[in-house]
Amino acid sequence: MTSYHIDFEPVGRRGKCPADKCLLDCAHQLGVGILSMCGGHGTCHSCKVQVLSGTVSEPTPHEQEALSPQELKNGWRLACQTYPTSDCKLSVPPQSMTTPQRIQVEGLEVTVAPDPPVRAYQLQLPVSSLSDPRADSERLLETLEQQHQVHCSIIDIDVLRNLSPQLRSWNWQAQASVRDNEVVALSPWSSHKLGLAIDLGTTKIAGYLVDLENGQTFAAKGIMNPQVSYGEDIISRITSATKSPVEAAQIQQLTVTAINQLGVDLCGEVNAKPEEIVEAVVVGNTAMHHLLLRLPVEQLGLSPYVPAIREALDIKARDIGLHIASGAYVHLLPIVAGFVGADHVAMLLATEAWQAEGLTVAIDIGTNTEVSLVSDGKVTSVSCASGPAFEGGHIKCGMRAASGAIERLLLVDDQVEYQTVDGTPPVGLCGSGILDAMAQLYLAGVIDKDGRMKDNHPRMRTRQKQLEFVLVSKDEQDGHPAIVITQQDIRELQLAKAAIRTGIQVLLETNGCSEEEIKQVIIAGAFGSYINVSSAVTIGMLPSLALDCFRQVGNAAGMGAKLALVSRSKRAEAQTVARQVGYIELATAPNFMQTFVQATHIGRYNRGG
Amino acid sequence: MNKVKQISEAIVQLKWDEIAALTNEALEAEVPALEILNQGLVPGMSVVGTKFRNGEIFLPEVLLSARTMKTALEILTPILSQQDTPSMGRVAIGTVKGDIHDIGKNIVVSMLEGNGFEVMDLGIDVDTERFVEVVRDNNLQILGLSALLTSTMPMIEETIKALEKAGLGQKVQVIVGGAPVTQAYADQIGADGYGADAVAAVEKARDLIAT
Numbered sequence: 001m002t003s004y005h006i007d008f009e010p011v012g013r014r015g016k017c018p019a020d021k022c023l024l025d026c027a028h029q030l031g032v033g034i035l036s037m038c039g040g041h042g043t044c045h046s047c048k049v050q051v052l053s054g055t056v057s058e059p060t061p062h063e064q065e066a067l068s069p070q071e072l073k074n075g076w077r078l079a080c081q082t083y084p085t086s087d088c089k090l091s092v093p094p095q096s097m098t099t100p101q102r103i104q105v106e107g108l109e110v111t112v113a114p115d116p117p118v119r120a121y122q123l124q125l126p127v128s129s130l131s132d133p134r135a136d137s138e139r140l141l142e143t144l145e146q147q148h149q150v151h152c153s154i155i156d157i158d159v160l161r162n163l164s165p166q167l168r169s170w171n172w173q174a175q176a177s178v179r180d181n182e183v184v185a186l187s188p189w190s191s192h193k194l195g196l197a198i199d200l201g202t203t204k205i206a207g208y209l210v211d212l213e214n215g216q217t218f219a220a221k222g223i224m225n226p227q228v229s230y231g232e233d234i235i236s237r238i239t240s241a242t243k244s245p246v247e248a249a250q251i252q253q254l255t256v257t258a259i260n261q262l263g264v265d266l267c268g269e270v271n272a273k274p275e276e277i278v279e280a281v282v283v284g285n286t287a288m289h290h291l292l293l294r295l296p297v298e299q300l301g302l303s304p305y306v307p308a309i310r311e312a313l314d315i316k317a318r319d320i321g322l323h324i325a326s327g328a329y330v331h332l333l334p335i336v337a338g339f340v341g342a343d344h345v346a347m348l349l350a351t352e353a354w355q356a357e358g359l360t361v362a363i364d365i366g367t368n369t370e371v372s373l374v375s376d377g378k379v380t381s382v383s384c385a386s387g388p389a390f391e392g393g394h395i396k397c398g399m400r401a402a403s404g405a406i407e408r409l410l411l412v413d414d415q416v417e418y419q420t421v422d423g424t425p426p427v428g429l430c431g432s433g434i435l436d437a438m439a440q441l442y443l444a445g446v447i448d449k450d451g452r453m454k455d456n457h458p459r460m461r462t463r464q465k466q467l468e469f470v471l472v473s474k475d476e477q478d479g480h481p482a483i484v485i486t487q488q489d490i491r492e493l494q495l496a497k498a499a500i501r502t503g504i505q506v507l508l509e510t511n512g513c514s515e516e517e518i519k520q521v522i523i524a525g526a527f528g529s530y531i532n533v534s535s536a537v538t539i540g541m542l543p544s545l546a547l548d549c550f551r552q553v554g555n556a557a558g559m560g561a562k563l564a565l566v567s568r569s570k571r572a573e574a575q576t577v578a579r580q581v582g583y584i585e586l587a588t589a590p591n592f593m594q595t596f597v598q599a600t601h602i603g604r605y606n607r608g609g
Numbered sequence: 610m611n612k613v614k615q616i617s618e619a620i621v622q623l624k625w626d627e628i629a630a631l632t633n634e635a636l637e638a639e640v641p642a643l644e645i646l647n648q649g650l651v652p653g654m655s656v657v658g659t660k661f662r663n664g665e666i667f668l669p670e671v672l673l674s675a676r677t678m679k680t681a682l683e684i685l686t687p688i689l690s691q692q693d694t695p696s697m698g699r700v701a702i703g704t705v706k707g708d709i710h711d712i713g714k715n716i717v718v719s720m721l722e723g724n725g726f727e728v729m730d731l732g733i734d735v736d737t738e739r740f741v742e743v744v745r746d747n748n749l750q751i752l753g754l755s756a757l758l759t760s761t762m763p764m765i766e767e768t769i770k771a772l773e774k775a776g777l778g779q780k781v782q783v784i785v786g787g788a789p790v791t792q793a794y795a796d797q798i799g800a801d802g803y804g805a806d807a808v809a810a811v812e813k814a815r816d817l818i819a820t
Contacts, residue, residue, distance in 0.1 A: 039759060043791055061793055231759075239759045301760025302707030303734050385757075451667050465663060487664035494667060587709045587733075596712055597669050 039231030054088030156327025346560025358519025620653025675723030702753030703731030
């Protein structure tokens with residue numbers, strides 16, 4: 001097989017790639033994070049790159065549709081559609097990179113009495129001698145028993161492999177980390193007793209370094225999930241992983257490498273080493289969970305969408321390539337269903353929503369939105385395909401919440417007031433800004449309840465036979481392209497908000513409840529924390545309730561992971577939650593279609609015509 | 610305004626509660642049923658299609674227009690069938706194996722019915738064998754295959770292959786659609802047509818039958 005030398009700029013990654021690999025696959029092979037929202041199908045146009053030198057295959061119909069003749073002439077191509085035919089040098093523009101973005105790690109702090117699954121004991125072992133020739137393992141276990149009344153019968157094989165030299169070099173003093181009746185780590189006296197909690201999201205990964213003894217968080221950090229380069233949504237990832245075992249292995253490898261780096265970074269902040277982490281907890285949606293564990297995912301993408309396992313799991317961290325103390329375990333919280341995962345369980349655990357008194361809605365908004373309704377101690381959940389619109393996908397000027405994204409927006413007479421992420425000049429709209437724009441245009445009568453734009457505002461104009469509202473004009477930002485909301489954007493948003501509202505509505509109807517009876521709505525997740533709730537209520541995405549009924553709780557899944565990390569009783573509680581939560585397959589719910597069509601209307605949800 | 614024009618307007622204006630009366634009035638005024646269909650209803654639906662295409666109207670309005678159309682057709686069909694006027698065409702449609710999503714498919718069904726097609730709705734999660742059986746046992750012009758997920762999209766191709774294997778490739782024309790499906794995919798798997806949306810699907814069905 002012929003291969004070519006491909007050079008990706010400005011990141012400066014280069015290497016040999018086989019001629020039968022498209023540029024996107026070359027990028028992935030070389031570890032260059034190019035966005036691929038559709039998973040390489042040529043439909044999302046997010047993987048635009050410019051060919052600076054060298055020759056490539058002819059443009060495909062997808063590219064002719066996505067790129068103007070001028071762009072094609074200038075070497076712009078879709079990486080997923082283009083194959084090298086010689087050595088090439090490419091430029092990857094920032095908007096095609098899976099660059100660092102604002103990632104929320106904060107969430108409400110819930111305190112729990114630490115009751116960690118791993119405890120550390122300081123040991124002073126008797127020196128081996130001719131008169132005390134016990135094996136080092138016996139010496140260790142018997143000292144634990146004598147000095148701490150802790151009975152252990154197993155020593156992890158990797159601990160055993162290092163036991164003898166370590167005891168001697170540490171002068172017979174050591175700290176043993178014990179989990180149930182197993183010694184999972186041995187370290188010098190007074191080492192850190194660290195735990196790692198990971199919220200493995202489809203788009204983002206949040207990590208927390210926690211003191212196992214007092215439950216205190218030492219450090220927190222969020223990164224992008226590098227799997228984004230295998231597709232934006234869960235289904236694309238599942239499809240990629242199903243293609244071949246090699247691809248599934250690459251996805252797993254990419255994920256665990258990112259988590260390992262996150263662990264190194266977090267430890268760096270407190271001058272610790274990843275080997276001092278003696279327990280980890282991972283929560284994630286079912287697909288993330290299965291991909292991390294290399295469990296089969298094909299059946300997740302096909303009706304009836306069943307997981308391989310629902311129960312909580314304890315496995316050796318090394319079995320999935322996680323670089324923490326070699327004998328340590330990683331605990332995975334239980335799952336509810338194929339599309340309601342451990343992250344939702346963790347959220348219900350952290351917010352205590354599952355035991356709420358009054359009628360409660362708990363919702364985590366994302367590309368996939370999970371909703372639970374708690375009614376008289378009964379918990380019912382659904383998963384809604386809300387799509388990428390609120391993450392900026394399929395929206396003309398949409399983007400993620402990176403620098404320059406308009407995150408808040410207000411229409412004052414004919415002027416648009418806005419606030420951007422990091423306060424930098426505006427370049428596009430992120431989810432919360434998009435939501436505000438829709439609500440503001442509706443309130444101003446620029447769009448009606450059917451979602452139709454009206455040419456009744458000085459900021460309205462027609463481009464390519466389509467009405468659009470100019471939020472920031474070319475003149476208002478020094479000649480940079482105008483930021484607009486188009487009629488088509490409004491249609492995308494109507495679909496997204498209808499999906500979410502339909503989920504809430506089906507839960508209410510299934511439980512014989514009505515909107516007015518809801519006592520509280522808990523909104524979790526990054527998007528949910530940044531939104532202006534009143535905008536979401538205005539367009540009818542969320543129930544029409546007094547604003548003080550809403551609680552924006554931040555990354556509650558991450559908080560749930562932390563609770564499960566430091567508390568054995570919370571782990572047990574998570575099992576109870578997962579078993580107790582019922583699941584409704586939204587698409588098969590009675591009146592699903594009528595409800596959905598009705599929910600596309602903007603404004604307060606109204607069952608009748 | 611003449612009666613036929615009024616009927617056309619009623620479709621565009623979504624006057625589902627007035628269409629029956631208007632249709633009956635036109636028949637009483639001895640406007641031929643075929644003229645009501647071809648000069649009134651069909652042009653009305655075509656306007657609805659254009660408005661949907663350019664974003665002027667959305668799903669609820671499209672469904673309402675289909676309902677309005679269907680109400681008129683229910684009055685006209687008995688007369689048209691007496692006159693031996695054939696239906697627009699016979700279509701079977703379903704969501705492929707592994708997929709249970711049917712909003713899009715249901716909208717296509719409504720639009721097809723609204724446009725005078727006879728539609729067999731096979732539902733969701735339909736086995737390829739069932740599609741083959743239906744094509745073999747019925748005199749159909751069009752088979753519609755829908756998938757919402759990238760993970761179930763390959764079942765569209767499987768179904769087309771199964772039809773060919775059963776020697777039914779020439780018996781029916783296949784139109785494919787659904788969120789992840791594209792024209793390029795349709796071409797690649799050898800489908801006869803692609804419907805980007807419900808309006809396009811109806812137009813495609815009409816074109817394929819005409820040729």
